[in-house]
Amino acid sequence: YRTGQTEFSFSEETRKRLRTYLVRGGTLILEATGGRPGFARSAYAELQKLFPDRPPYRLTLDHPLYHSYYDMKTINYRPAALRSGARNGVPSAIGIDIECRTAVFFFRYDLSCGWDNQLEKTRPICIGYDIPTARMLGANLMAYISSERNAAIPLSKALEYHDATPQKAGKFVIAQAIYHGIWKTRTSALNMLLNVFHEKTKVPVRFRREEVPLDSPKLFDSPMIFMTGHHAFSLTQAEVQNLRNFILRGGTLLAEACCGRHDFDINFRKAIRVMFPERTLKQVPLDHIIFNFPNKITEVSPSPALARSLKASSKIAPHLEAIEIDGRLAVIYSPYGLSCGWEMAQCPYGREIQSTDALALGVNILNYILLH
Template structure:
C-alpha cells in the first residue's frame, strides 16, 4: 500500500487519480500545483543588505581619546534580568541565507508572548549535528527555510531518537515555498515511517490550549488564498507519538508573521496573517509546555506479559488495525490486563494480537478493541467483516482516545453503515457493566474533560451500546480510557482519571468474559 506521503505527492502532480478521503483532504490543502506557487521564485522575504554607513569626518579626527575620569562613574542602570529557560532551538545549517531568512521569528514570538501572556521563554540557534539526546535539554526544535533540504542519516537517527524520547519538531515552509514543503513531507515519512502524517482538525488540543481558536480566527494572506489556502480551514500536518503530536508542519508560513514581516512588491508570502500566526504560535507553545511532563508515559516498563506462548485456553483480545491512527497508547491494553488480574484474581489467561479488520483471523478472537484520534473510513470488506464478526458472537469495544471528536464522528458513521437500523444508545446505569466487579455510580473526569463539560470532579459514567440479535455486540466509550490505563499524565485528554478508567475497563473485560 502506498504511504500517505506518496499519495499526497502523487495527487499534487497529477499522478494519482483517486485517494482515500483523509489523504485527499490533506493534499487539497497543500496547493503545490497552483499557478501562484509556480511563480514563487520571483519573490523573497530575505532582507536587503543594509546600506553602507555614510563616511563621517570631523575636526576631532586624529586626536587621542579623552582619559578616563579618576573616579569611575556610578552605574545607575538596572542589571539585565537572567535569561529565561530555552524552550525552542532553531536548527541551523551551513546555508544561513535559507534557515535564517526571518532571523527574529522565534524571539519575536516569545517576546510577544511575554508582553501579552506574561510567559517567559527564550530561543537559540542550534547546529543540526548538535541535536540533544535528551529532549529535556531543549524541548522543541524548529526548522524553517525556502529551499529543498535533507537531513543526513546521522542527523535523522538522532532526530528520531529525540522525538521518540519526548521531543517536538516544528517545520515551517517559509513563504510557503514548494521545495521546502516537498522536503518536509519526505523527511516526515523517513523520520517516523510507521506513523502516517495527518491534517489537524479544529478539535485538536493545540487549537484550544490557550486561545480557543475558531474557524474565523484562521486567516491567510492574499497570496496564500490565491494558492489554495482557505480562510477558516487549518492546514497544519502532524505526526503523533502515543497521544502527543510530536511533529507539526506548517505548510502555509507562520515565521513571517512571527517576525511581523508584511507583504510588499518583493515579498509575496504564502502564509498566515500576522495575528493568526501569533495566536497559533502561542497555542503551540502552550500545548508543548503542557506536554513536556507527559511525553514519556510511566507505563513503559509495566507492560503486560504472559510467559506462556501457547494460546490454548486463553481469552484472546485483538486490537483492530485500519487505515488510520489505530494505535494511540501502546501499553494501555497491557496495563488494563495487569489491573484485571490484580483486582479480580480471575484464573483467565490473556493473549493479545493486532489484526487488520479485513482479516479472516478476526473470527478466532472473542474481543476486538478499536481506538484512535482522527476521522477514518473503512473499506467495504472491513465493514462486512465487522458485521459478520459481531453476528457470530464477537464483542467490539471502541474508545475515542482522549475523547477526540474526529474518531467519535467516524465511529458513529461507520457503525450506522455496518448495522443499518440498529441504534447506538446509552447503556443504562443499572447494566452489569457499571456494577460488577466495580460499582460505578460516579467517576472522576480528567481536568480537560471537566472543562469541556463544565462540571466538577464527579460525573456519571457513560457508555454506549449497540445490540445485535438481542445481545450487546458493541460497547463504546466517547471519552478517553487508555490514558488512564497507562497512568499517563496526558494534560489534554478528555477522559477519566486513572483509577476510574481502570475500574470501568475491568468491568468491560469482566462482562466480555462472563457473557
C-alpha cells in the same frame, strides 16, 4: 525547530537520532520560510521517512493546537498564500502523533513573517498566515508543547509485562483493530488494563497486543476486538462486512474515542450505522451489571478538559453506549477516552476518564465480555 527555503534531506543517522528524541518526549517543528515550495516538499518527504508506520495527517480544528491557549475559531492567510492555494478557514498544519501527543509539526505556510510583525506591504511575497493567526498559532504551539512535554512518558512505560506461558490456549486474547485510518494510539494501554484485570480477577491474560486487520479472517480468533483512534476514518465494505459477521457470531467490539476526539466519535457512529442500520447505539443504564461487577461504579472522575467541556465541577456518572444483540452488549463504546487512563498517562487536552476510574471501568468491561 528547523526552517528554511530550499530543499534538504536528513541522513539516516539523523533520522534515527530524531526518532529517539521524539519517542522520548521531544518535539520537531518544520516551517517553510516564506512558504517556499522547495523546503515544503522536502519536509513532507522527510515526515514520511521519519515514522513510516505513523503517516502524517492534517490537524483539524478540533486539535489542541488551535485551542491550547487561544481558542481559535478560524484560520486566515496572507494574500500570497491564498493565491497559492490556501483557503481562509481551512487549517493546513501537518502532524505526526506518538501515542496521543503530536510530536512533529509541519507548517507548509510561513509563520515567522507574522511573528516578526511584517506587514503585507513590506513582505507581499510571503506565502504564510496573517499576523494574528501566526501569533496565536505560535502561542498555542508553545502552550501545547510545554504541557505535553511533562506528560510524554507515562508511568506504564516504566513497567515490564511478562507472560510466562506465551501459548494462546486457556488465555483471554484481545485483538486491536487495524483499519483504514490512523488506528495506533496508546500502545501500552491494553497491556496495562490486562495486567490490572488479571490482578483483580486472576483470569490468565496475554500481555502482548494482537494487531489484526478488520477485514482479516484472524478477527475470529479472538472473543473481542478493541478499536480506538483520534481522527476521521472510513471503513471499506470488506471491513464493515467482516466486523458485522464477527459481532453477529458472538464476538464483541469495544471502542473508544481516544482523548474524546470528536472526529473519531462522528465517524465511528457513522460506521456503526452502516454496519447495523437496523440498530442504534443506546446509553447503558447505571443499573446494568457492567457498572456493578466486579467494581461498583456510580461515578467517575473526568479529566480537567472533559470537566470543562461538560461544565462539571466534580465527578460525573459513567457513560457507555452499546448495541444489544440477543441479550448481550455486542458493541460497547465510550465517547470519552479510556486508554490514556489505562496507560496511567497524563493527557492535558484529552476529554477522558482519569486513571483509577478508567481502569476500574475497563476491568468491568472485560469481565462482562468474558462472562457473556
